[in-house]
Amino acid sequence: MAMGKVPGDSEGGDEVGFAEINITPLTDIFLVLLIIFMVTSSVIVQQAPSGGAQTGLKVNLPKGGATDVTARATDMSVAILSDGRFVLGGNIVTEDELKRAFNDAQQKDPDTIVIVQADEGVPHGTVVQVMELAKGAGLGQLAIGVREPQ
Template sequence: MAMGPILGDNRRGRRAPMAEINVTPMVDVMLVLLIIFMVTAPLLVAGVPVDLPDSKAGALDQEVKPVQISLDASGAIFIDDMPVPEAALSTRLAQIATPDSDEGGPRIFLRADRGLDYGRVMRVMGELNNAGLRKVALVSTQGSEAP
C-alpha cells in the first residue's frame, strides 16, 4: 500500500496508508481476456460451407436450438453437419419428428447452396412435409436488393 504524509497533531512527516485501489492490473487482465475471446469466437462457428442467397428478412429469435439441414453445392445432404444419404433421409427425418414433440415438430433451418437446382431443394422440402415437420425456415444471408 502507498504511504502518504499526515500533517497535524505535532507529528509532521508521519506516513499513513492510503485507501486507493490500483486498477491498472485489472484492466490489463480484462484486455487480455477480451483479445482471447475475440480470437477464439470465430473458431467456434463451424459447419458445412454453403453459398447462401441474399434476403431482406431479419434474423429470427431462437429459444431452442433448431435442426439444421444443409445442401451443399454438389447436392449432398447434411443434418447438423452429419452427411445423410438421400435414401435414408425420410427415415432420419421421421426420427427427428418424434410423436411426443409439439405440433409441427422442432424448428428446421434449411440451408441450400444458391447454385443448386430448385427441384432438388423442393424434394427435400417434400420429405420434411411427409415427415410431419411443419416449422421449416429457409436460411439466407442478409444483403442488398437481388438483381
Template sequence: MRLGRRHSKNEEAQIDLTSMLDIVFIMLIFFIVTSSFVRESGVEVNRPQASNVVSQKDAGIFVAITSANDIFIDKRVVDVERVQATLEHLLLEQPDASLVIQADEHAYNGTVVKVMDAAKGAGVKNIALAAEKR
C-alpha cells in the same frame, strides 16, 4: 523515540490487482450471460442473398445442401431417399421443431424441393430457407 515502519531502499510500490480482477470476472460473466448464440448447420454453405430477410428463432433441425447437392442433417451426410426417415426420427425427439434449410446458392432447386417435400411428408410444420441479408 520514533516508532514506525522502516522502509528499505530496495522496496518497490505494488499495485493491488484484486479488485480489478473481480471487475473483469464480473464483466466476463455478464457478457456470457447476455450474448446470444446462433446455431449453424456445421457445413460450409454459401447462402444466397435476399433483401427481405426475417429472423427465425428457435430452429430445431438444420438441413444443409452443399453446391455438390450433398445433404447434411445435423452435421451427418444423408442420402436424399433417407431424408424423410431421418426427419421423422428427429421429430420424435423434438415434435414441435421447425426446419431450416441452408442451401448453397449453386445447389439444384430440385434437391431443395425434394428436401422440402420429405420434410412435409415427415410432419414438419414450419420450414424456413436460410439466406444472407444484402
C-alpha cells in the same frame, strides 16, 4: 359512294358522285377514342409509393417476416451442397437417412422447425425435394436460411 343529281337539272339528268366527303363524324370518333384511351391509361398506370418507376396495376403483395427465425435446440438445419449432397449435423447423409432423421425429429417434437440452407448453385427442385421430405414426415414448419446482407 353517294350518288345524286346535278343541281339545277330538273329533268333527271346524269347522276354524278358528290365531290366532297364529310370527315367530321370520323374526326369525332377518333377524338372520343383518344379521350377514352387517355382516361383509362391514367387510371391503370399509377405512380409507385416510393416515387420510383411506374408499376402498372396496383398489386397487394405479401409482406415478408420482420423477425428472423432463431434456431432452438430441437430444430434441424439441413444444408444442401452445390453437388446435391445433404449435410445434417455436420455429417453428409443420404436421402433415406435424412427421411429417418425427419421422422425421429417429428416423434420427439412435432413443432420442430426445419431450416434449409442451400448453396446458390443448387437447383430449385432439390430444395423442394428436401422440403417435401420434411412435410412427408409431419414437419410443416419450414424456413430457408440466407446470409445477411452486407
